[in-house]
Amino acid sequence: MPRGAIAIVGGTGHQGxxxxxxxxAAGRSVVVASRDPRRAADLIAAWPQGAxxxxxxxxxxxxAGADITVLAVPFDTVDRLLxxxxxxxxxxxxxxxxxxxxxxTGGTATLATVPEGSAAEYIRARLRPDVRLAATFKTVPAHxxxxxxxxLDCDEFVCGDSAEARSEAVTLLSAMRGVRAIDVxxxxxxxxxxxxxxxxxxxxxxxKIRSARFxxxxx
Amino acid sequence: MPRGAIAIVGGTGHQGxxxxxxxxAAGRSVVVASRDPRRAADLIAAWPQGAxxxxxxxxxxxxAGADITVLAVPFDTVDRLLxxxxxxxxxxxxxxxxxxxxxxTGGTATLATVPEGSAAEYIRARLRPDVRLAATFKTVPAHxxxxxxxxLDCDEFVCGDSAEARSEAVTLLSAMRGVRAIDVxxxxxxxxxxxxxxxxxxxxxxxKIRSARFxxxxx
Numbered sequence: 513m514p515r516g517a518i519a520i521v522g523g524t525g526h527q528g529x530x531x532x533x534x535x536x537a538a539g540r541s542v543v544v545a546s547r548d549p550r551r552a553a554d555l556i557a558a559w560p561q562g563a564x565x566x567x568x569x570x571x572x573x574x575x576a577g578a579d580i581t582v583l584a585v586p587f588d589t590v591d592r593l594l595x596x597x598x599x600x601x602x603x604x605x606x607x608x609x610x611x612x613x614x615x616x617t618g619g620t621a622t623l624a625t626v627p628e629g630s631a632a633e634y635i636r637a638r639l640r641p642d643v644r645l646a647a648t649f650k651t652v653p654a655h656x657x658x659x660x661x662x663x664l665d666c667d668e669f670v671c672g673d674s675a676e677a678r679s680e681a682v683t684l685l686s687a688m689r690g691v692r693a694i695d696v697x698x699x700x701x702x703x704x705x706x707x708x709x710x711x712x713x714x715x716x717x718x719x720k721i722r723s724a725r726f727x728x729x730x731x
Numbered sequence: 732m733p734r735g736a737i738a739i740v741g742g743t744g745h746q747g748x749x750x751x752x753x754x755x756a757a758g759r760s761v762v763v764a765s766r767d768p769r770r771a772a773d774l775i776a777a778w779p780q781g782a783x784x785x786x787x788x789x790x791x792x793x794x795a796g797a798d799i800t801v802l803a804v805p806f807d808t809v810d811r812l813l814x815x816x817x818x819x820x821x822x823x824x825x826x827x828x829x830x831x832x833x834x835x836t837g838g839t840a841t842l843a844t845v846p847e848g849s850a851a852e853y854i855r856a857r858l859r860p861d862v863r864l865a866a867t868f869k870t871v872p873a874h875x876x877x878x879x880x881x882x883l884d885c886d887e888f889v890c891g892d893s894a895e896a897r898s899e900a901v902t903l904l905s906a907m908r909g910v911r912a913i914d915v916x917x918x919x920x921x922x923x924x925x926x927x928x929x930x931x932x933x934x935x936x937x938x939k940i941r942s943a944r945f946x947x948x949x950x
Contacts, residue, residue, distance in 0.1 A: 620919070666948050669930065696933040700839070704933070707926035711888065714915040714923070715947060723949035728934060729885050730942035 513577030514541045514565065518684075520582045521545045521571055521593070524552050527610060528584035530657025531649065536564040537660065538687035543567050545574030560660075575600045580608065580684065582649075587611040587624070587631050594638040603642045606680050609635045609702075610649040612709045621713045623706055632702030636673060646672030646681035647702045648693065651709045653716075653723050663690025666725035669708070670694065671701040694728060732796030733760045733784065737903070739801045740764045740790055740812070743771050746829060747803035749876025750868065755783040756879065757906035762786050764793030779879075794819045799827065799903065801868075806830040806843070806850050813857040822861045825899050828854045828921075829868040831928045840932045842925055851921030855892060865891030865900035866921045867912065870928045872935075872942050882909025885944035888927070889913065890920040913947060 518535055522528045523544030536542045541564055546552035552568035559566065575581055575597050585593060590611060601607070611631045613624035628634040632647035639645060648670040656664060668685055670693050672678040678695045685693035696705070708726060715724040737754055741747045742763030755761045760783055765771035771787035778785065794800055794816050804812060809830060820826070830850045832843035847853040851866035858864060867889040875883060887904055889912050891897035897914045904912035915924070927945060934943040 620917075622919075694934060695937060696930060697937050698839075700841070701930070701933055704926040704930040707923040708930065711915060711920070711923040711927065712947075714920055715913060715950060718914060718916050719950055721950055725948045727946045727948055728931075729944045729946055731934060731938055731940055 513543065515579065517541045517543055517578050518580040518582065519543045519545050519569070519574035519578035520584050521574065522583070522585035524555050525584055526654035527649075527657055528582070529555065530654065530660065531582060531584060532566065533559055533660045534657065534688045535684070536566045538564065540564045540687065543569050543574045543578060545569050545571050547571060571597060572600055576602070578602070578605065580606045580680070582608045582610060583635065584610055587613040590635060591638065594635065598638070598640060601640065601643045604644065606644045606646060606677055607635070607639060608649070608681055608684070609645060609647040611635070612650050612706045614710065614713065621710055621717070623710055629700065630702035630706055632671065632699050636699055644673060644677040645699065646670055646677040647699065647705065648681050648685060650705045651712055652725055653712070656723050656725075664688060664725075665690045667692045667694050667727050669696045669701070669705045671696050671699050671705065673699050694731065732762065734798065736760045736762055736797050737799045737801065738762045738764050738788070738793035738797035739803050740793065741802070741804035743774050744803055745873035746868075746876055747801070748774065749873065749879065750801060750803060751785065752778055752879045753876065753907045754903070755785045758783045759906065760784045762788050762793045762797060764788050764790050766790060790816060791819055795821070797821070797824065799825045799899070801827045801829060802854065803829055806832040809854060810857065813854065817857070817859060820859065820862045823863065825863045825865060825896055826854070826858060827868070827900055827903070828864060828866040830854070831869050831925045833929065833932065840929055840936070842929055848919065849921035849925055851890065851918050855918055863892060863896040864918065865889055865896040866918065866924065867900050867904060869924045870931055871944055872931070875942050875944070883907065883944075884909045886911045886913050886946050888915045888920070888924045890915050890918050890924065892918050913950065
């Protein structure tokens with residue numbers, strides 16, 4: 513796997529495929545990781561050629577080889593995934609959490625209560641100490657991510673367990689068209705970012721739109 | 732007190748004075764309510780004349796006469812305030828909660844845990860059932876509110892305990908220059924709005940700015 517390779521775990525899912533294509537378009541080496549690598553290979557074959565390299569792999573292979581791993585899987589599968597692959601991450605790898613523990617109870621969206629405080633902190637508690645973590649991309653709508661000809665036209669907030677982790681995540685996001693990445697500090701900020709997603713879901717539902725997202729004014 | 736009068740409880744405070752002046756500029760009848768009404772009267776005398784009427788009153792007098800009451804006091808004083816004046820609100824009055832239970836622990840901003848879920852729901856639990864509640868204006872920076880020549884240039888989210896309460900709050904906000912009011916549904920959305928404020932505080936602190944606020948893209 514090339515140096516600087518980015519594994520997208522859940523790369524055939526709604527969010528994963530958009531992130532994979534946008535990073536490849538920005539010239540990065542992207543590995544679309546799937547429990548069914550053949551399905552990932554078929555998917556990639558149908559995508560337009562980007563500037564970067566796209567390949568497919570199993571979760572285990574992709575995680576073991578990547579310098580950056582994006583967790584683009586549903587929140588409720590993360591625990592099992594990290595239990596299974598905890599030892600496989602390279603030392604000092606950067607993991608990027610994009611999950612939001614959204615639940616729908618009686619048609620109303622809420623965030624699941626997470627003992628650690630947020631999905632990001634839940635994931636932090638399940639990674640080895642020598643694996644770094646940043647959380648971002650929690651708010652941009654999946655369908656918009658996948659419309660790769662469209663600039664995203666939004667800000668995305670980045671928090672993380674070190675300034676270096678945040679800085680790498682900011683660099684990664686900034687390679688995508690139309691995204692401004694805004695560092696908001698330590699992982700404890702993740703819950704606020706997850707609430708932003710909940711607010712976007714509420715705006716979408718109430719105003720019959722699909723792509724509510726945010727820009728910061730004054731920065 | 733004229734029909735449709737708006738009481739700003741805590742109207743001499745940072746947020747209250749900006750809201751009072753902006754509503755008066757929009758032609759509304761505004762009562763600046765203070766524990767020290769003489770101080771409120773002196774303050775009003777120094778403000779530029781707006782299109783609407785500005786007057787001063789005690790909390791008790793203002794609450795008893797108002798059709799809309801904005802609670803522009805610190806969150807930690809709300810419980811006592813509502814205990815003291817619970818019986819004074821007119822039936823069917825609309826109360827507008829703008830509080831955010833921000834705390835700073837070791838230099839880091841967090842939201843206080845509120846058993847009811849949010850500041851707005853905490854206030855709901857302390858109002859009479861025949862008093863209506865909407866929550867909004869939780870995110871716009873106080874110093875910007877007070878610079879009344881500046882359009883606010885942001886979106887503000889409105890939640891409330893009925894469609895009517897939200898609609899009235901939206902109308903009120905929309906009278907101010909540069910604000911788009913966005914209805915996000917029931918009071919349970921208040922915590923997300925409060926987290927948005929926390930995120931703005933984090934952006935301000937980290938990027939050495941003072942006026943981070945938000946616009947929704949895609950609406």
